[in-house]
Amino acid sequence: MDEHLVSILTNIGGFTFIALSAYLLLLTGEISFGQQAFFGIGAYFSGIVTAMWGLSMWAAIPLTMLAAAFSAGLVGIITIRLRGLYFSIATLAFAEMVRLALVGTTWQVKIDGEMIGPNGSEGLGNIRWALDNNIEANDFMWIVLITLAIVMGLFFLMERSRLGSIFRTIGADRLLAETQGINVTAYKVAATALAGAIASLGGIFYAHAQTHVYPENFDVMLGVHSLAYGLIGGLGTALGPLLGVILDIGFLEAVEWVQGYRMIAFGGLVAVLLIFMPRGILDERRVHRLRMAFRTRKTEPPPAKTHDPAAS
């Protein structure tokens, strides 16, 4: 496969994880500007596990996800009382704290005559697990895409279960959720932890594909993008954030003639969509309509009395 295409598909995979994490929080009604922190924690933690401790990436994945879930859960507990704008600012501040802490941290050990470990703004290099195990870019892409397929599958199951409905109910109307017996605080902390773990997956793959990561990779722009992916693609299905990533990375970054104008086009897209489709392209209403159309075609004859939502 073409090298450029492989790198784009790997990137799409990696960034969809952080987009999904922002999407999960959007479902519960919170706008987090800080998911890049867990992407960064994922990249650094997994890099340390494989490059410094010499473990395999397969061991690094569960360890890193646990660490990210734990730190995200902690952020969730600290921000329990914050809502709306205040929650957004708090998560942004946390992400900047993490980034600046990484800039200020140097912790290197000598392995085979080489200094390995986080080195301030020089970042963390020598994440050579894929190279050392002769995993080529093409194979790595498949690892990322298959993991993404699994995570997306779990998202679809979650959205069909009561858990997904609980998250959406909290997002739609917090007070209503409480009167339905839902412990909103507990579920919000759970969602934050879960979102942290998912974002860290993106960081793990990013670090191991790039072999070198810098604190500046996890700046505010990454957080803004991850939020925008869900808002562009739509909040009606987990396919929404994926669609957002594909539009941005797959189209704006990959197609040569728009490359120089990527940020302009992306910003314009966000602005236009927020006006005309505030909950994205695949919002709840469109997803509902698609589902109905699909169902009536599948089950013949169509349910005679079904009320057509398009009619009113």
Added chain:
Amino acid sequence: MTLLQVDGLTRRFGALEALADVSIAVNEGEVFGLIGPNGSGKTTFFNVVTGIYPPSLGRISLGGLDIGGMPPHRVSKHGLARTFQNLRLVPQMNVFDNIWLAQHQRPGMSLLDILAIGGRRERSRRHEVDTLLEKCGLADMRQSLASDLPLPDQRRLEIARAMARNPRLLLLDEPAGGMTPLETQDVARMIREVAAPGRTLIVIEHKMDLISDICDRAAVLHFGAKIAEGTPAEVLSDPQVLDVYLGKQADHA
């Protein structure tokens, strides 16, 4: 037997006393009406009883259990469900899912039940939602988005959702608000035949014919204080009630 016992309930917002020393006892199986002019504290009473606001003073006990000051999700788990005057449906969910969500955290639901997407117990609970839709005359709109329903159906959907929690005590906040007389009769029939049997109800309403129609007893609030209590007929002929509430339209009642 008394199900809800409220003693000396007071709720202040700054200097405003929205509820002033209100005591009400609602018996098991009874339909209790709560009436009063706008701003008399009826909805505040519901909000305090359901835990949305903690009481400033006073006791609230549900079947002998002190629920005063409990957060709403815990009050709800002790068997109290309500509807909202200004309708709180999830507009982007369909009618089925709007009722289904009431079951998520019913007493006895385990984490496994929350994560399940099938299975015998889940099927029986989904069947329960369909039965409820049938009873409330919403079965035809099962797949419609809640926001696409006309107001009377939205109000019925709220009542159906509250019933899906299998509450011991059901609080209805203006179930016929904004409805025509004909629609009001429909709702009255639904409350009498579907909601009330086997349950205890408190109904806030402005429409006196609805109160007389469905309530066993009623109380009147005025500026946060209870000024009368008794059968609807007694309450509606009480001179003080006529004076503060019905005014010159007294003969209408």
